[in-house]
Amino acid sequence: MGYQPDKNRYRTMEYRRCGRSGLRLPAISLGLWHNFGDTTLIENSRQLLQRAFDLGITHFDLANNYGPPPGSAERNFGRILQEDFLPWRDELIVSTKAGYTMWEGPYGDWGSRKYLLASLDQSLKRMGLEYVDIFYHHRPDPQTPLLETMKALDHAVRQGKALYVGLSNYPAELARKAIDILDDLGTPCLIHQPKYSMFERAPEEGLLNVLQEKGVGCIPFSPLAGGQLTNRYLNGIPADSRAASGSQFLNPDQITEEKQEKVRKLNAMAEERGQKLSQMALAWVLRHENVTSVLIGASKTAQIDDAVGMLENRHFSAEELVGIDTILNSSK
Secondary structure, eight states, X not given: OOOOOOTTTTTSOOEEEOTTSSOEEESEEEXXXXXXXXXXXXXXXXXXXXXXXXXXXXXXXXXXXXXXXTTHHHHHHHHHIIIIIGGGGGGOEEEEEEXXXXXXXXXXXXXOHHHHHXXXXXXXXXXXXXXXXXXXXXXXXXXXXXXXXXXXXXXXXXXXXXXXXXEESOOHHHHHHHHHHHHHHTOOEEEXXXXXXXXXXXXXXXXXXXXXXXXXXXXXBOTTGGGTTSGGGTTSOOTTSTTTTTOTTOOGGGSOHHHHHHHHHHHHHHHHTTSOHHHHHHHHHTTSTTOOOEEEOOSSHHHHHHHHHGGGGOOXXXXXXXXXXXXXXXXX
C-alpha cells in the first residue's frame, strides 16, 4: 500500500476562482523551481509533494527549464506522479512553461511556434502525461510576432495537450494585447504569473488592473523575495543561506542595511499579528481579490505548513496596510 492522501485534505484549504473561468485554484500553490532537480534527493521532493497535497495544495507549477539541470524537475515530478499520485491525477492542476533557453540552437528558446510546441511535447514526455492543465509562455519574445506565439498556445489546447493557457512576465500593455489575441482565437488566457512581493511591486502599476478588467487570474511568484521576507536575514546573512551560497536568485548585495531595517519593522508587525513574517508577506500578496493563488517554493515540509497556516489570519485592517506601505516606502 503506497501513499494515501489525507482524507481531510480539502477542509482547510481555500479555493479561489481563477479570473472569470470555471477553474478554482488553491490559495497556496507549490512551485517546483528549486528543490526538485537532480541535486535534491528524490525522497525529499516526494515528501514535499505529499505534504502539499495532504494540505489541499492541488496545483504544482513547473517549467521546461526547472532543475537543475533543466528538465530534471519535470522528470523527477513525473516519476513521483507515476509512483504516488496517478490515482489522483484528476484532482491535480499541473502547469508547465516554455520561453527560456532549453536546448542548443535557434529553436530552443523564446517564443516561436516551433519552440513552444516542441517544448510542450518534451515536457509531457518527461512527466509521463497526456496533457498539462496550464501551459504558459514564460516570457515575452521581442523578435517573434505576438500572434504567432499566441496561436501556438491556442494550438496546444486544440491538440488536447493543454487545458488552459497562461502568460508569465508580460508587462501590462503587452499582456493586454496577448489576452485580446487569445480571446479572438477562442482560447481565453486563464492566468498570468508575474513576479510580485512587498519588495517587487511593479504589477501594481497597471498589470493587476488589466487582469481584473479582462477577467484573467493572477498567480505571483517569488512572494518572499527570494527569502528576504522571512526571518532568515533579520540579523545578517546566515552561512547556510541562499544569499551566502552565491545563489543566482539572491545576491548578498540585495540585502542592504536599509532592506534589513524594513524587514525588522515588518517582522515586528507580523509578530503583533501573531504570525511569521513569511506568513504576513504571503497574506499581503493575496490581499488583492484578483490574485488567485500565490506560488511558494519549499525545501522543508515545515515551510509548506507555515504557508498554509497563513490562511488562518490572512486579512488586514486598513491601518495595517497603511503601516506596511509606510515601512516599504521609507528610506533611511
